[in-house]
Amino acid sequence: MEIRLINIGFGNIVSANRIVAIVSPESAPIKRIIQESRDRGRLIDATYGRRTRAVIITDSEHVILSAVQPETVAHRLTSRDQAETPAPAQ
Known part of the structure; x- marks a missing residue:
């Protein structure tokens, strides 16, 4: 499994898989x-x-507080997923 990291603001990074x-x-x-x-x-x-604008809950029961809007964090997460997904063959 590949480790993916996501920026949650101010240079802080969280494992997106968690x-x-x-x-x-x-x-x-x-x-x-x-x-x-x-x-x-x-x-x-x-x-x-x-x-605090976003609360990130992880599978290890850690709770992370971020000053970035939840929509922004989610967008960073989904845009990274879309960038890694190969385009369908035509």
Whole structure:
């Protein structure tokens, strides 16, 4: 399996193969997930002191906070997938 990396802002990079979800931090359940992961020592704050705009949940139960919009992170993830997919033969 090939390792793919995705930029989540400010030079921080995450393994795209480990991402389960990219969500907005506004709802109460997501805020609860953030607090629980902070308590368990599984929170990674990659915001550099800026406002959290995306919460990335990984398959290892780590929660990563990013200052980049969830749509931007998802676009970087999907555009990389499309660039690697070979064009259909005509």
